[in-house]
Amino acid sequence: MTDASRVGLALAYNCAQVLYPQGLSGASVTGRQVVLRRGWLLPSDLFTAQNIRNNIDFVTVTMSPRKMPEWIEPLGRPWRVQQKVAPTVGVVVVDGTVKIVFSGDVTPAGVVAVWLDDVLYEGAPSAAYAVMAQDTPETVAAALAAALSGGVATGAVISVPGRMVNGHAGGYGQSVRVTRRQAQLYRVSIWTADATARETLASVLDTALAEQSWISTLDGREAQLRFQSVEDVDTMQNEALYRRDYFYELVFDTLQVQWASDMLCGIGTLSGEKGLPASFGILAPGAQNQTVTAALEAMQAVIATRAAATSYPGLGVDRFGTVVAAA
Template identity: 55%
Template sequence: MADASQMSQVLAYVCAGILYPDGLEKPSLTGRQTVVRRGWLLPSDIFAAQNIRSHTDYVTVTMAAQKRAAVPEPLGRPWHVQARILPTVSVLQAGQTVQIVFPKDTVPSGVVGLWYAGVRQTTAAYAVTAQDTPDSVAAALAKQLPHGVADEAVVSVPDVSLLGNVVGYGESVRVSRRQSQLYRVSVWTADASVRDEIGLSLDMALAEKSWISTLDGRQAQLKFVSVEDVDAMQNQAIYRRDYLYELIFDVLQIQWAADMMFGVGTSDIPEGGSGFGAFVPALEESVVTQALSAMNVARLSASSCSEYPGMTLNQFGTVVCSTD
């Protein structure tokens, strides 16, 4: 989910992308070293050997403490599915048995379910991990079924017809709060002309961006507020310019879960109600723990695709190459 600090990080990434259009490992637009940071200057940025006075320029992104108007979120806070991770494992129906089939060149993932054909079926479910094999999945499912038998990757139950299915994972989200926050983008340099050059580059590029991508794959609205030269440090040969931007973004509640595998219900008719569907299995604690672990791996895999590839923050909040 996006919060105010993550939006500072996003704005820092956007500024770094503007100043280094060919990548952080290439020269900046000015040809000078320009450090982009989430947060204020460090003492070393002013007094160390490699500092503002040694032809190093800085752009900082910080939150500005000004009260902003409340922004209403969608009524009812409805849930919706934002992302899905499809399963790579499949099942093969062969008569009364089910065979577990793994992909050849892809990491196995998904939740495999088996159930008895007929009314009020007995069920079994297993969340596949990268360490599993078809045989291990079949053995885990057979263990959950009364009189279940695993013959390598094939699961069977004597005198029972088995059915199988595989589902993936989904990320459901809803807006908990829609927030408006003010941010300050500051240019720091020892050369007033460079301040104009960097400031103009940032101002013109950001003026074209009404929306920017957040780290969770959504969008935030970007609005220009004001600009101001701050020359209180001119006696130290430091020139600064502040650009103020308003960002409107959603604070999300996120829930990962497996897709529905089994269904159960009742029908109410004059002659009396009757049940249909499958009983949800009473899984052992180890099975539930394994399912949660597999789902967490899937979640991390889905969130690893950054909207700003090649960029990360170091321990000081400076934007650096993610391979550094």
């Protein structure tokens, strides 16, 4: 999920990649030090040792309050599966017991459910567990047995004395829907005490952004980039401060994201003889298995972090909004 602030940060990262093609540890395209910030200038940028007066240039990215056109989200806000993760964990059911097995040397992933075939059994008749990278077959079996009434884990095997245990493993997926589509105006400002440095920075930055119709956002998606206008702000020339503002419209989606596993178990009713109902199946895992939902939702944050690292490697931001090398 993204918002106007994080889209602005993505634009700041994009500018950093343009001005520091070898990374922040290398030289800038002008050979001068350039500080990039998601946000406005700070007082320290003008009055401390590391400031504009000492041949340090600044590029800031801020939101502009200008009224932008409305964009309509898809009618009905339909849910769509954005990505799926196939299971690399499986189960083997033998003589009323369930054995957890992993596939080769790949990272374990998936959701495992076990249940008692006797649906009239009192207590917790089923359990589910979202397998994590650090798990082993034994830890998965132990977690499932602990959540299953009367469950016993013997190594990677789950059993319930006197009962028949069944199981299934499945993958999971990320479903998304667009809750709002919007356009936001951003101001990319160049600040310098050297008028010639302003021209060089502006030329490089404007040329690079002119080639881009889309930029990657921090949630793994993209925003449409549209140039709007440019202007010089020379009202601070008496202070030997030169500024140029570029305005860009970015169109992006605000998303609602939901993680869910493949269907593992369920309950239903069939019409039997003479129209009498006949129930089948087992109850889905109950409240004691909310760790499954928590684990799947946690994966959203992990994937978002990976998306940001993939699109803008080596970049982070400090508490002042300054773009810095990622730790």
